[in-house]
Amino acid sequence: MEDINEKQKEVAETKVCPFCRKEISIEATKCPYCQSTLITDKNAKLILMSSLGLFLISFGAFIFFISIFSAVFGINVTQYVWWLIIPFALGFIWKKQKMGQQKKIESSPSLKKIPLLIWALILLVAPIVIVGVIFLGIVIMAPAPSNRNSAPVINTPAQQKGIQVTAIQLATDYEANEIAADTKYKDQIVEVTGTIKDISKDILGAPYIILSGDPNSITDVQCTFDKSKQNQLIPLTKDTKITLLGKVSRKLLNVRVDECSIIQ
Numbered sequence: 001m002e003d004i005n006e007k008q009k010e011v012a013e014t015k016v017c018p019f020c021r022k023e024i025s026i027e028a029t030k031c032p033y034c035q036s037t038l039i040t041d042k043n044a045k046l047i048l049m050s051s052l053g054l055f056l057i058s059f060g061a062f063i064f065f066i067s068i069f070s071a072v073f074g075i076n077v078t079q080y081v082w083w084l085i086i087p088f089a090l091g092f093i094w095k096k097q098k099m100g101q102q103k104k105i106e107s108s109p110s111l112k113k114i115p116l117l118i119w120a121l122i123l124l125v126a127p128i129v130i131v132g133v134i135f136l137g138i139v140i141m142a143p144a145p146s147n148r149n150s151a152p153v154i155n156t157p158a159q160q161k162g163i164q165v166t167a168i169q170l171a172t173d174y175e176a177n178e179i180a181a182d183t184k185y186k187d188q189i190v191e192v193t194g195t196i197k198d199i200s201k202d203i204l205g206a207p208y209i210i211l212s213g214d215p216n217s218i219t220d221v222q223c224t225f226d227k228s229k230q231n232q233l234i235p236l237t238k239d240t241k242i243t244l245l246g247k248v249s250r251k252l253l254n255v256r257v258d259e260c261s262i263i264q
């Protein structure tokens, strides 16, 4: 009788570690044999909070990394960062679910412990890979006129006469019929005259000027310059008239004119 009572008492005071199957104290929150963190009602909240903390730290580190990346390569990718919260959130949800699973099937030996360090690495590496893919996508899809040296002719604008057109006319033609406008202008050298609406840099760091199109439409003319010609844009001011020589590439939101140089 005494033996049975003692045995029952012993059973109630121990449990089996779901990771290494060793018998441990019922109140243990960490397995003394395999160092696994065990989820009990007592520490579940703590584990969740530490996961959340890890998630926030990783995300902060990631934002930091992206900022450095942007600064070093002169590419503004920060505008794409915010939706990358998705993989982080998915990782967090997964972690939470895994915890639920462990609780449900405490006795399952198939669950393996993922150390926090590995977790931090996963949280950091996955978004970096995603950013890399996005970055590659941007580089491949962009017309990338900035690095081409294939336009020496345009560097001597006096010798080259393009199609003379106003920015308003160019924008209006594209607005009216993109196919007709492409036939007329695409890949052609144009001498486009217009009023400067904006002077800025695109996501690849290429400087550009926006020439106002028809004030009644949203289409403007975006004239992109090689990075080496950036200095030409310094003395320019908005709302002044300018004539540029460049090659019409395509219409996205604006009509794009690439490989531009300033005539006057």
Ligand SMILES: [Zn+2]
Pocket: 017, 018, 019, 020, 021, 022, 031, 032, 033, 034, 035, 036
């Ligand atoms: Zn264990």
